[in-house]
Amino acid sequence: MKIEKSKLTLEEGIKHEWLITNGIGGYAASTVIGINTRKYHGLLVAPLTPPARRHVILSKLDESIQINNNKYDLYSNMCVNYISQGYKFQQEFEKEYIPIFTYKVENILIKKLICMEHGKNTVCVLYKIYNEGEKAKLTITPVVNFRDFHCVNTNHEYDIKQEIQDKKVRLEIDKNSNNPIYMYITDGNYIPHKNDIFRNMFYIEEERRGLYPEENLAVPGRFEVEIPENTEREIGFICSLEASIEELNIKKIINKEIIRINELMQQTKILNPKIETNKETKEQKSEKDIFKNFIIAIDNFIVYRPSFGYHTIIAGYPWFLDWGRDSLISFEGLLLCTKQYKIAKDVLLTMIRDMKFGLVPNGYSGYDNRPLYNSSDSSLLLFEQIHKYIVYTKDYNFVKKYFYNKLKTIIENYKKGINLDDNNIFLDDDYLISAGTPNTQNTWMDAKYKNHSFTPRNGKAVEINALWYNALMIMAELSIKFGNRKEQKEYLRLAEECQKSFLQKFYNSKRNCLYDVLGDNKVRPNQLFALSLTYPVVNPESDMARNILDVIEKKLLNKYGLKTLAKGEKGYVDIYEGDVFKRDSSYHQGITWPWLLGLYYNSIKNMIKYAKDKSEKKNLREKLEVFRENVKTTFKKELFERGTIGSISEIYDSKKPNLPKGTMAQAWSVAEIFRIIYGF
Numbered sequence: 001m002k003i004e005k006s007k008l009t010l011e012e013g014i015k016h017e018w019l020i021t022n023g024i025g026g027y028a029a030s031t032v033i034g035i036n037t038r039k040y041h042g043l044l045v046a047p048l049t050p051p052a053r054r055h056v057i058l059s060k061l062d063e064s065i066q067i068n069n070n071k072y073d074l075y076s077n078m079c080v081n082y083i084s085q086g087y088k089f090q091q092e093f094e095k096e097y098i099p100i101f102t103y104k105v106e107n108i109l110i111k112k113l114i115c116m117e118h119g120k121n122t123v124c125v126l127y128k129i130y131n132e133g134e135k136a137k138l139t140i141t142p143v144v145n146f147r148d149f150h151c152v153n154t155n156h157e158y159d160i161k162q163e164i165q166d167k168k169v170r171l172e173i174d175k176n177s178n179n180p181i182y183m184y185i186t187d188g189n190y191i192p193h194k195n196d197i198f199r200n201m202f203y204i205e206e207e208r209r210g211l212y213p214e215e216n217l218a219v220p221g222r223f224e225v226e227i228p229e230n231t232e233r234e235i236g237f238i239c240s241l242e243a244s245i246e247e248l249n250i251k252k253i254i255n256k257e258i259i260r261i262n263e264l265m266q267q268t269k270i271l272n273p274k275i276e277t278n279k280e281t282k283e284q285k286s287e288k289d290i291f292k293n294f295i296i297a298i299d300n301f302i303v304y305r306p307s308f309g310y311h312t313i314i315a316g317y318p319w320f321l322d323w324g325r326d327s328l329i330s331f332e333g334l335l336l337c338t339k340q341y342k343i344a345k346d347v348l349l350t351m352i353r354d355m356k357f358g359l360v361p362n363g364y365s366g367y368d369n370r371p372l373y374n375s376s377d378s379s380l381l382l383f384e385q386i387h388k389y390i391v392y393t394k395d396y397n398f399v400k401k402y403f404y405n406k407l408k409t410i411i412e413n414y415k416k417g418i419n420l421d422d423n424n425i426f427l428d429d430d431y432l433i434s435a436g437t438p439n440t441q442n443t444w445m446d447a448k449y450k451n452h453s454f455t456p457r458n459g460k461a462v463e464i465n466a467l468w469y470n471a472l473m474i475m476a477e478l479s480i481k482f483g484n485r486k487e488q489k490e491y492l493r494l495a496e497e498c499q500k501s502f503l504q505k506f507y508n509s510k511r512n513c514l515y516d517v518l519g520d521n522k523v524r525p526n527q528l529f530a531l532s533l534t535y536p537v538v539n540p541e542s543d544m545a546r547n548i549l550d551v552i553e554k555k556l557l558n559k560y561g562l563k564t565l566a567k568g569e570k571g572y573v574d575i576y577e578g579d580v581f582k583r584d585s586s587y588h589q590g591i592t593w594p595w596l597l598g599l600y601y602n603s604i605k606n607m608i609k610y611a612k613d614k615s616e617k618k619n620l621r622e623k624l625e626v627f628r629e630n631v632k633t634t635f636k637k638e639l640f641e642r643g644t645i646g647s648i649s650e651i652y653d654s655k656k657p658n659l660p661k662g663t664m665a666q667a668w669s670v671a672e673i674f675r676i677i678y679g680f
Helices: 204-208 250-268 282-300 324-336 341-353 378-393 396-402 404-416 462-481 485-505 525-532 543-555 580-586 594-610 614-640 667-677
Strands: 002-004 017-021 027-031 042-049 052-067 070-073 090-095 099-105 108-116 122-131 136-148 160-165 168-173 181-185 189-192 197-202 214-218 221-227 231-240 302-305 310-313 561-563
Touching: 017 108, 017 282, 027 108, 042 122, 042 231, 052 108, 052 122, 052 231, 108 250, 122 136, 122 250, 136 168, 136 181, 136 231, 160 189, 221 231, 250 282, 282 302, 282 614, 282 667, 310 324, 310 341, 324 341, 324 378, 324 594, 324 667, 341 378, 341 396, 378 396, 378 404, 378 462, 396 404, 404 462, 404 485, 462 485, 462 525, 525 543, 525 561, 525 594, 543 594, 561 594, 594 614, 594 667, 614 667
Parallel strands: none
Antiparallel strands: 002 090, 017 027, 027 042, 042 052, 052 070, 052 136, 090 099, 099 108, 108 122, 122 231, 136 214, 136 221, 160 168, 168 181, 181 231, 189 221, 197 214, 302 310
C-alpha cells in the first residue's frame, strides 16, 4: 500500500493513520506524514504490566538534514499557531509489514523504516540513506514522555537524568528509576540537552473529541550522524525499556516479522494456489495483497498476558484492552479461520479463569487487573464459540476436560439468578432471561457517561434470549455426546419452553420484526441473533425470518455495516462527533458498526441451510455471493485508502461520506469482514 507525494498534503496526510504492534499490548502509531494527531500516538507506547498500563514513552523522532550551510527539517509537528512542514520533503508513504517513509532533499534520498520487536517494549528505526551529492549531517532528535496514554502532561516541566555510554543513553524521567528508558544508535554522536521542552504539541483529534488537546514533551538530546558524499549508509536507532538494546540487529527483527506473518499466511491456506506462483497476474497480486494485509491486521490484536500465561485479544487500538465480549465475537474470524488453534485454546481458557457466579469477565481493569463483570452476554457467547471450536478442531476432549462443567455452572446460575455488579440476571416464569437495571449497561450496547446508561436495554433483550436458547441447545448436544441423557432432556425442555415464549412475545406483527427488548419496539440489529446462531431460535425458513431480514435490509443495512437504530426512531443520530457525552449518547443510536455484517451473513447462511425449496436456496446463494463481493470491494478500499492504512475502524458515520470513526483499528471489525470475504 503506497501513498504518493500528491496525496501527502497536510489536509490529506492527517486523515490517514498507521499502526504496528509488539504482541504484548504495546504499539507504535501516527499519521502517514508523521504528525501526532492523538495523545495516543507515539513510536513506543509500552504496557508496563502487559497488556495493560500502557504509557507513551517515545512520542516521535524529529529528523533534519544539513547540506553545507542549509538545514532542512524533515519532521512535521502541529501546534495551535504553527505547523512544521517536513511533509513537503516526503515523497512516499508505504505500509505493508511495516511503515516506510521516503524523503528527498537535494541529492539525498532517505528511507525511514519503523518496526517493533515482538514480545518486547522495543521500537527500532532503520534509516537507509542514499547520498548522490555533497557530504551532509543527519540529526535525529528523540521527543520523549512518560505518561499514561489516556492523559496529557499539561504545562509539565520534566526532571531528566541521563547516563551516556558512547552510543547508548539511559534516561530516567521524573525520578522514575523503576522504568528507565534506553536509546541507542548504531553510528553517530549523542549531544545531551538541558531543560529542553517541546511546548504545547497540539492533538487535533483530541480537540474534536472534546478533550484537552495540548501537552509539553521532553527533548533530552540529539544524535548527529555524518553522511559522506556519494555514499549509501544505514543507521539504526532503538528505543526500549529493555537494557541490552545494543545487541539487537534491526534488519533481523524486520525479517523475523516478515517470516512470522508469511508463516501465518501459509498456515491459513485459503488462497487460490495460482496466487502462490511466481508469475502473478495483476488481479492475483491484488488478491494476495488483500489477504496479506488482513493477516497482518489480525495479528495486531493477538497479545500475550504474562500474568495469566495465556494469549488474549485486544478489542481495539488505541484505547481498548482485552475484553471478553469482543474476544468472543472476534474469536472465529481471528483465530479459527487462521487455524491458530493453540491461541484459540488460550483465549477460551482465559474466559473461564476468573468466572464468578456463572459470569465470564467482560474484561480486566487496566490499572489493577481486577476482573470486571458488567456483561449478561459474554457467558452466553462462550457457548457459541466453544461449539465453533469443536466444528473446526473436533477436539471434544479439550471441551470435556475444561469447559463442560463450567458451562453447566453458567446455565444453573442463569436459572437461579445472578446479581453480581447489578447485572440482575434471572430466568423468569416464562422461561425467558431478564437482565440489567435502568442504570446498568450489560449488553454490547454499553455506552455510559458517569452514572447515566444511554441504552440500558434492561429486561428481556432479544439477543440475550436468542443466546440463551442457543446455549441450551448446545448443552443438549454436548450432554448426549458425553453420555448424560438425563441432562440432555432437561436442556431440551428448557429450550423448548424458551422458544415457545420467544416466538409468542418477541414478534412485533405491526412492524414485521422482533422487539429489541420486550416493551421496546425500536428497530435495531440485535434481532439478527435470533437467525444467525448455530441454533436459531427463529426458524430461518419461516415467514417470520424473511420479514425480519427484509426490515433489516430496508432500515439498517448499508455497505459499511448495520446501523444501530433505524432512521426515524426517537433519538436517531447518524454522525458520530462532539464531546464525550455527545459521542457516547450517539454510539448505539444510529451509528454504523461493521461487525454486525457478520450476523447478517450468518443469517443468510442459515436461511440457505434450512431452505427446502431449491429455487429459494439458489436465490439466497446468489444473494450471499453478491453481498460478499460488495463487502470485499468496500473494505479493500478501507484497508488501502481510508482511515488507518492496513486495518478497519470500529464504527462509521451513517451519513455520506460514511467517515471511519471510533478506534483506529477494531478486532471484531477485522474479524467479521475477513470471515465474510473468505467464505468461512
